[in-house]
Amino acid sequence: xxxxxxxxxxxxxxxxxxxxxxxxxxxxxxxxxxxxxxxxxxxxxxxxxxxxxxxxxxxxxxxxxxxxxxxxxxxxxxxxxxxxxxxxxxxxxxxxxxxxxxxxxxxxxxxxxxxxxxxxxxxxxxxxxxxxxxxxxxxxxxxxxxxxxxxxxxxxxxxxxxxxxxxxxxxxxxxxxxxxxxxxxxxxxxxxxxxxxxxxxxxxxxxxxxxxxxxxxxxxxxxxx
Amino acid sequence: xxxxxxxxxxxxxxxxxxxxxxxxxxxxxxxxxxxxxxxxxxxxxxxxxxxxxxxxxxxxxxxxxxxxxxxxxxxxxxxxxxxxxxxxxxxxxxxxxxxxxxxxxxxxxxxxxxxxxxxxxxxxxxxxxxxxxxxxxxxxxxxxxxxxxxxxxxxxxxxxxxxxxxxxxxxxxxxxxxxxxxxxxxxxxxxxxxxxxxxxxxxxxxxxxxxxxxxxxxxxxxxxxxxxxxxxxxxxxxxxxxxxxxxxxxxxxxxxxxxxxxxxxxxxxxxxxxxxxxxxxxxxxxxxxxxxxxxxxxxxxxxxxxxxxxxxxxxxxxxxxxxxxxxxxxxxxxxxxxxxxxxxxxxxxxxxxxxxxxxxxxxxxxxxxxxxxxxxxxxxxxxxxxxxxxxxxxxxxxxxxxxxxxxxxxxxxxxxxxxxxxxxxxxxxxxxxxxxxxxxxxxxxxxxxxxxxxxxxxxxxxxxxxxxxxxxxxxxxxxxxxxxxxxxxxxxxxxxxxxxxxxxxxxxxxxxxxxxxxxxxxxxxxxxxxxxxxxxxxxxxxxxxxxxxxxxxxxxxxxxxxxxxxxxxxxxxxxxxxxxxxxxxxxxxxxxxxxxxxxxxxxxxxxxxxxxx
Ligand code: SF4
Numbered sequence: 001x002x003x004x005x006x007x008x009x010x011x012x013x014x015x016x017x018x019x020x021x022x023x024x025x026x027x028x029x030x031x032x033x034x035x036x037x038x039x040x041x042x043x044x045x046x047x048x049x050x051x052x053x054x055x056x057x058x059x060x061x062x063x064x065x066x067x068x069x070x071x072x073x074x075x076x077x078x079x080x081x082x083x084x085x086x087x088x089x090x091x092x093x094x095x096x097x098x099x100x101x102x103x104x105x106x107x108x109x110x111x112x113x114x115x116x117x118x119x120x121x122x123x124x125x126x127x128x129x130x131x132x133x134x135x136x137x138x139x140x141x142x143x144x145x146x147x148x149x150x151x152x153x154x155x156x157x158x159x160x161x162x163x164x165x166x167x168x169x170x171x172x173x174x175x176x177x178x179x180x181x182x183x184x185x186x187x188x189x190x191x192x193x194x195x196x197x198x199x200x201x202x203x204x205x206x207x208x209x210x211x212x213x214x215x216x217x218x219x220x221x222x223x224x225x
Numbered sequence: 226x227x228x229x230x231x232x233x234x235x236x237x238x239x240x241x242x243x244x245x246x247x248x249x250x251x252x253x254x255x256x257x258x259x260x261x262x263x264x265x266x267x268x269x270x271x272x273x274x275x276x277x278x279x280x281x282x283x284x285x286x287x288x289x290x291x292x293x294x295x296x297x298x299x300x301x302x303x304x305x306x307x308x309x310x311x312x313x314x315x316x317x318x319x320x321x322x323x324x325x326x327x328x329x330x331x332x333x334x335x336x337x338x339x340x341x342x343x344x345x346x347x348x349x350x351x352x353x354x355x356x357x358x359x360x361x362x363x364x365x366x367x368x369x370x371x372x373x374x375x376x377x378x379x380x381x382x383x384x385x386x387x388x389x390x391x392x393x394x395x396x397x398x399x400x401x402x403x404x405x406x407x408x409x410x411x412x413x414x415x416x417x418x419x420x421x422x423x424x425x426x427x428x429x430x431x432x433x434x435x436x437x438x439x440x441x442x443x444x445x446x447x448x449x450x451x452x453x454x455x456x457x458x459x460x461x462x463x464x465x466x467x468x469x470x471x472x473x474x475x476x477x478x479x480x481x482x483x484x485x486x487x488x489x490x491x492x493x494x495x496x497x498x499x500x501x502x503x504x505x506x507x508x509x510x511x512x513x514x515x516x517x518x519x520x521x522x523x524x525x526x527x528x529x530x531x532x533x534x535x536x537x538x539x540x541x542x543x544x545x546x547x548x549x550x551x552x553x554x555x556x557x558x559x560x561x562x563x564x565x566x567x568x569x570x571x572x573x574x575x576x577x578x579x580x581x582x583x584x585x586x587x588x589x590x591x592x593x594x595x596x597x598x599x600x601x602x603x604x605x606x607x608x609x610x611x612x613x614x615x616x617x618x619x620x621x622x623x624x625x626x627x628x629x630x631x632x633x634x635x636x637x638x639x640x641x642x643x644x645x646x647x648x649x650x651x652x653x654x655x656x657x658x659x660x661x662x663x664x665x666x667x668x669x670x671x672x673x674x675x676x677x678x679x680x681x682x683x684x685x686x687x688x689x690x691x692x693x694x695x696x697x698x699x700x701x702x703x704x705x706x707x708x709x710x711x712x713x714x715x716x717x718x719x720x721x722x723x724x725x726x727x728x729x730x731x732x733x734x735x736x737x738x739x740x741x742x743x744x745x746x747x748x749x750x751x752x753x754x755x756x757x758x759x760x761x762x763x764x765x766x767x768x769x770x771x772x773x774x775x776x777x778x779x780x781x782x783x784x785x786x787x788x789x790x791x792x793x794x795x796x797x798x799x800x801x802x803x804x805x806x807x808x809x810x811x812x813x814x815x816x817x818x819x820x821x822x823x824x825x826x827x828x829x830x831x832x833x834x835x836x837x838x
Contacts, residue, residue: 011231012245012247013245013475015235015241015242015245016242016475016476017242017476019477020242020475020476020477023475023477023481024475026527026529027249027473027526027527027528027529028527029527030523030527030528030529030558030560031524031525031526031527038558038559044559045559046559056241057235057236057241085527087247087248087249088247089247202232203232
């Protein structure tokens with residue numbers, strides 16, 4: 001049986017690397033005595049796969065994982081069991097059964113949204129239109145071709161500005177993977193280039209991962225057959 | 226402070242998860258409701274310190290079973306140090322993010338000599354004066370324990386007190402005493418604490434030297450203080466506290482698994498071995514206790530590996546049964562068992578095969594010396610036959626890579642002994658060619674012998690750096706296929722040698738080396754031998770006095786006042802037997818060898834299972 005879960009990784013855990021997160025999840029599953037399936041061979045491991053890597057320094061509001069189980073188990077029961085042993089700043093929010101033939105999460109997630117929390121009195125309401133109106137948005141790549149000019153524009157889908165009591169949240173929907181993989185740190189550079197003061201950015205989180213079809217963004221829990 | 230650290234500092238440093246705390250099973254006690262607040266400091270980076278079993282024991286013991294509180298702190302990596310100093314953030318504890326000066330007690334564990342510069346650096350980062358005499362009433366008491374402090378003298382001027390021996394035996398009572406006397410001025414408090422067995426108050430001892438630089442005598446300044454400090458010993462290890470909810474790190478640490486301390490002590494009696502002498506006698510845990518601890522640790526951590534640790538795990542009387550039980554119980558969950566290093570015999574291999582059913586580990590064997598004569602001399606009780614038998618069994622059962630540990634610079638070593646290492650390696654490879662399924666890889670790790678305090682070789686001369694380099698040349702001259710030699714750094718070993726048999730006069734050069742920038746001396750990328758040499762020179766210290774010099778039996782040694790239970794007579798006899806190449810059998814299989822500890826400390830060997838020796 002395969003299940004897909006949506007979970008939150010809080011601010012306290014934002015400095016974990018991807019391997020740390022896999023270890024953490026494996027240990028959570030063992031502590032909860034989940035009937036996970038093991039791979040064959042001398043080094044058996046839990047058949048667990050995380051969605052796209054959550055970058056170090058960024059926390060995640062809606063992250064996803066797939067897990068193979070050796071026994072049938074009611075998803076709600078599983079969620080309850082896992083939440084009991086998860087670190088305090090983490091939570092499984094939803095869990096559904098998915099078909100074993102579903103393609104891997106990594107392959108289906110093709111978009112994400114990053115939210116920047118800004119503490120500043122400036123007014124950013126005009127920012128989305130300005131950015132979306134540009135033909136080209138050049139930043140220095142922080143990915144594979146470090147330092148090379150990279151145009152983020154084709155990878156940016158949507159920007160919203162949400163004023164809070166004492167802060168502002170700028171949320172940006174971007175492409176993941178080919179053709180332009182937009183990284184959170186490149187977005188930060190972009191915001192700074194657009195006049196946001198670096199010290200105003202007090203926190204960054206990934207607010208969602210999506211399967212984008214045309215102009216629609218679906219959660220990986222929605223688009224499963 | 227935590228917010229500032231998360232926001233301004235951690236995004237700029239490598240491996241930020243070292244500094245975030247908040248791990249699963251972390252214990253954060255109510256600050257205001259706890260009695261003595263102690264910061265437990267490990268003077269190395271998080272992933273090393275978090276792997277240390279003794280620290281886990283003390284942390285759990287104090288927090289779970291006493292009214293006191295203990296929080297953790299590790300040495301920040303240099304990039305973190307830079308950021309912290311720049312942002313004026315003092316060294317803080319991982320549980321509460323509280324700066325160290327706010328604690329009552331700051332305890333360092335010294336696991337290796339070279340960690341001392343990190344101690345000074347951590348004190349400095351906390352804004353605490355490094356010299357004990359500069360710390361008035363307002364600072365925490367700074368104390369140290371661990372294997373290194375069986376010779377505390379080189380560090381005597383930095384610490385207020387030392388705790389000698391098994392920490393879990395003395396620390397709770399030490400903290401109680403701190404609490405009872407908390408209203409007293411520092412000097413009086415120190416004297417109260419020094420009245421406890423195993424506690425050493427260095428500033429109250431006068432040290433005199435002879436004209437030739439040797440120690441003349443060491444005397445307490447007050448009659449109430451003891452002339453010798455007796456180490457503390459856990460008598461019943463089976464009943465002793467062991468953590469069942471160890472802190473579970475988020476990042477990968479060096480030993481990232483559940484651990485069982487199957488026994489403490491070892492009386493194989495290898496004549497070079499410090500731990501083997503200072504942690505006598507052997508005390509075992511029962512199989513039932515260990516099974517229970519394994520079960521609870523796994524349930525509370527979710528680890529997928531259990532490691533059986535001790536000085537010589539294969540000598541644990543219940544090892545065969547325990548390993549088989551653990552494998553059988555946890556195999557279906559994909560949880561494996563690991564044995565740190567193996568004894569050199571066929572039984573070991575059989576057991577290793579048991580373990581390998583679940584997870585493949587590297588096979589490591591420690592013959593230590595290349596010829597029978599030298600192995601007898603250091604009392605490493607292994608014959609070449611046994612060794613080759615073990616290796617053959619290993620290849621036959623599918624192992625393809627074997628790592629062997631050796632030492633060079635041992636007392637009485639000749640060229641023949643060195644070449645013997647190479648011959649042995651070639652024999653091992655030949656067995657591989659004959660019995661293994663594929664091409665085998667043989668690796669040899671070659672350490673330099675460092676004579677240690679409280680061992681039979683404490684009087685012996687250490688090889689100079691030049692001698693070690695020559696030996697190394699001799700060993701690398703022969704070209705050998707599929708045999709890889711790796712050497713410990715001879716300069717590091719040399720410095721370790723200076724400190725391990727050093728005296729109080731070394732505090733100045735230690736301080737100077739740190740001031741020049743020495744830290745993380747155990748890490749080759751940071752070790753700066755030139756700074757150390759300068760520091761010794763400025764303090765007019767001749768390092769050869771401590772290293773390459775033979776000591777006579779009537780010399781007063783700086784660590785003589787520490788009573789480890791094993792008598793000096795026994796050490797002397799052992800040293801003489803070494804010269805004659807006469808072995809001393811393990812007192813577990815033979816009659817008592819009169820090392821002295823059992824009668825003197827009213828302890829006994831505590832062996833749990835019947836074994837055929
Ligand atoms: S006193 Fe005798 S029995 Fe006890 S550890 Fe020493 S040699 Fe062994």
